[in-house]
Amino acid sequence: MSEMNRLEAIHPILKDYLVEPYFVEDYGGVQKIYSNKGTFALKKIAPTIGTDFIRHVHLLYQKGFNRIVPIYPTMDGRYAVLHENNLYYLMPWMSNDYKEDREHKNQQLFRELARLHTLSAKEITVSNEERTEHYEKTIEQMDKHQEFLDGFIDECEKKTYMSPFELLYCMYYTEISQALRYSKAKFEDWYEKTKELEKARMVITHGKLSSEHFLFDDRGYGFFINFENARYGSPIHDLLPYLSRALNTSLKRSDTALDWVYHYYKYFPFKEDEKLLFYSYLAYPIPVIQVAESYFRKQRPRNELKFVRKLQQHYWHLKNSEYVVMRMTEIEAQQQYAKEGAQQQSD
Known part of the structure; x- marks a missing residue:
């Protein structure tokens, strides 16, 4: 898929977050999004998985466990966007460059x-x-x-x-x-x-x-x-x-x-x-x-x-x-x- 096509494909998803993508890199099920609001990870999952796991993530945050990459809500408060038979959710991009044994x-x-x-x-x-x-x-x-x-x-x-x-x-x-x-x-x-x-x-x-x-x-x-x-x-x-x-x-x-x-x-x-x-x-x-x-x-x-x-x-x-x-x-x-x-x- 060309860069232009990739941008077009994710545009309808990201508009729910008011994020304007400039450039996209593919990493399998995850896309790295460079945008007007910073760098994000957009994850695609099958709708059969559902979004129950987001409940668990929120529960852990409420209990003070913050070592989970946060999942961002859309402007209307949803934590996943259904688009062309797939669910997508948005997170900050983790560099993972930290050099440690x-x-x-x-x-x-x-x-x-x-x-x-x-x-x-x-x-x-x-x-x-x-x-x-x-x-x-x-x-x-x-x-x-x-x-x-x-x-x-x-x-x-x-x-x-x-x-x-x-x-x-x-x-x-x-x-x-x-x-x-x-x-x-x-x-x-x-x-x-x-x-x-x-x-x-x-x-x-x-x-x-x-x-x-x-x-x-x-x-x-x-x-x-x-x-x-x-x-x-x-x-x-x-x-x-x-x-x-x-x-x-x-x-x-x-x-x-x-x-x-x-x-x-x-x-x-x-x-x-x-x-x-x-x-x-x-x-x-x-x-x-x-x-x-x-x-x-x-x-x-x-x-x-x-x-x-x-x-x-x-x-x-x-x-x-x-x-x-x-x-x-x-x-x-x-x-x-x-x-x-x-x-x-x-x-």
Whole structure:
């Protein structure tokens, strides 16, 4: 699209803000607008997403959380403009040029996430039926996964000549199975601890947490963008996907990921039941099970190399996650031991 056409296309949207565009640059779903009133970001979203997230953004501002890039209202008070079957909203443009090492940025991201969760936290009523239904469905899924793992290894071991994938699966089977059993045990502990509780803690979750959705202004302050998936939910739902992506690498002991979690805990510590659920979900080896199921269902000829690579990659992810979970449980045990020792001395 030519520059003139781009200007013509956004003119009807920006007139609702009394903004006169001079020049436009495309950045995928976001356009950078140079105008008579400064530089803006115009974001296009599908109308199916709706504007519920703006309610959450406003609620956070009211509670004193201002580390979200603000959304500007139109002259008649709307926070989004419907134009040719798309919704658009307007924000200030964030330079994101602030030079800081990546680790410091991640620390700031987790601190601000913890503040966001702290300020929006509320207790909601959860019925026994809801909790039990969630528990039973999850346990049923875990049992099905265990059944598949056991059935598939039996199939592999019956063969005189295994394929490379089957051979690798047999090598990994014990550790995949252990991870699944650990995940199930922690989930059962969570249920035992919470089945009598009538309340659960909920926060506004960002819903799409990523370092790309945390931008810096020229003073070095970080701000969240991309709040379209924000909703009330467990704080775990923000941490898990972020950590899972960070651990999706070759084999490594990621003490960095541990640092992030404990930096977050400094400002928003998880309760005992939240920790159990967090360990269960982080340890759950779903990706590696899914690749084995996908291989099992695939009609021949199979691309062995592709499947072997995927299995290895997801196995590494399992081991990286296992390291983080094990270190966290060790740290918890040490802290508990120290606390009990201090209590005994004071008695």
